Amino acid sequence: MNNNKYKILLVEDENNIRHLVCTMLESNGYSVITADCCKNAVTMFASHRPDLIILDLGLPDADGMVFLKQVRLSDTTPIIVLSARSEEYDKVAALDCGANDYITKPFGTAELLARVRSVLRTSRFASERGRLPGGKFRLFDLTIDYDARQIFIGKEEIKLTQTEYNIVAFLSEHSGKMVTYSAIIKAVWGYPDEGSTKKLQVNMANIRKKFGAKPGKQSYITNELGVGYRMNSENE
Ligand code: CA
Numbered sequence: 001m002n003n004n005k006y007k008i009l010l011v012e013d014e015n016n017i018r019h020l021v022c023t024m025l026e027s028n029g030y031s032v033i034t035a036d037c038c039k040n041a042v043t044m045f046a047s048h049r050p051d052l053i054i055l056d057l058g059l060p061d062a063d064g065m066v067f068l069k070q071v072r073l074s075d076t077t078p079i080i081v082l083s084a085r086s087e088e089y090d091k092v093a094a095l096d097c098g099a100n101d102y103i104t105k106p107f108g109t110a111e112l113l114a115r116v117r118s119v120l121r122t123s124r125f126a127s128e129r130g131r132l133p134g135g136k137f138r139l140f141d142l143t144i145d146y147d148a149r150q151i152f153i154g155k156e157e158i159k160l161t162q163t164e165y166n167i168v169a170f171l172s173e174h175s176g177k178m179v180t181y182s183a184i185i186k187a188v189w190g191y192p193d194e195g196s197t198k199k200l201q202v203n204m205a206n207i208r209k210k211f212g213a214k215p216g217k218q219s220y221i222t223n224e225l226g227v228g229y230r231m232n233s234e235n236e
Helices: 015-027 038-048 064-074 088-096 109-129 162-173 181-189 196-211
Strands: 007-011 031-035 052-056 079-083 101-104 136-139 142-145 150-153 156-158 178-180 221-224 228-231
Touching: 007 015, 007 038, 015 031, 015 109, 031 038, 038 052, 038 064, 052 064, 052 109, 064 079, 064 088, 079 088, 079 109, 088 101, 088 178, 088 181, 101 109, 136 162, 142 162, 162 181, 162 196, 162 228, 178 181, 181 196, 181 228, 196 221
Parallel strands: 007 031, 007 052, 052 079, 079 101
Antiparallel strands: 136 142, 142 150, 150 156, 178 228, 221 228
C-alpha cells in the first residue's frame, strides 16, 4: 500500500454520490475517508487530518458552511465545495469564507479531478513558494517577475498600469482558485465602494486587451460572471 497518497475527506450525505465520488477518487490514486453529516465531518477531520476536503453544503444536521467556517478558524486545509446550489450568492459566500473552489452539481468526474489536482498543487506551492527573491510566476507563455513588477508574454513586455499589475499579481498568487470580486477589490483598493465592481471590470477588460485574448487561444484568466476571476493553471 502506498502511504504517500493524498488523503481526501469527502463530506456528502447522498449515498449514491458519495459512493460514486469515493470510487472515482480511489481509482485515481487518492485515499478517501467519508462523512455523511457535519458532526461526522468534524470527527473525521480531527482524527485523520486530510490533505483536502470535498464538502457538500446541504447536509442533514447542519449547513456545510458551518463546518467550513469551523475548519477555517484554525486551519488552511484546501476545501472544494460541492453543491446543488447554483446561485451566485452561495458561491461567493463559500469562497469568501475560505473555500478554495466550488463545483455545482451535476458535475463531470473529469472536472472534479481537475479541480482536485489544481487545488492540491496550488496549496502545496503556496506553502512552499512564499515571496522569495527572484520569484517568478509562469503560465503558458506568460511570466510575472514579482521583484521587477513586470509581465511578459513570450519575450514581449506587457505594459500594465500599477492597478492592472496589482490585480494580475494578486490573481497569480491564488492561481487555480476562483477569487471573488470583493476579495480582489479589498486587496487592490482597500475598502470597497459602490463603483468598485465596475472599476474592477474596466481594469480587467484592459488587462485582457493587453494580454491579447483571442477566441480559441488558451486564456490566462477566467471570469465567472457575478462571482469572480481565476488565474488558470497549466493542466486544466
Ligand atoms: Ca446533500
